[in-house]
Amino acid sequence: MVGDNMLVQEEDVQAVPIRTALGEFLAFLKKCQQNSPVLLVGHNINMLDSNVIIHALKNCDLLPDFDNTTFIA
Numbered sequence: 740m741v742g743d744n745m746l747v748q749e750e751d752v753q754a755v756p757i758r759t760a761l762g763e764f765l766a767f768l769k770k771c772q773q774n775s776p777v778l779l780v781g782h783n784i785n786m787l788d789s790n791v792i793i794h795a796l797k798n799c800d801l802l803p804d805f806d807n808t809t810f811i812a
Contacts, residue, residue, distance in 0.1 A: 758799045768808045777809045
């Protein structure tokens with residue numbers, strides 16, 4: 740981010756609202772879930788990453804959809 744602009748390799752890119760991004764993320768997880776349960780794994784996920792994701796999902800009223808789709812380890 741530079742000011743109000745989002746950059747990728749120094750070029751402006753179109754940002755999407757957080758609700759849209761989370762909805763697309765959940766749709767991706769649900770598609771993956773068709774083959775097997777989804778397990779999200781990450782370094783320091785319990786101390787940082789999961790808190791950020793869960794807070795955003797709560798604010799967008801999408802936490803129940805996430806809970807029905809994933810496991811976090």
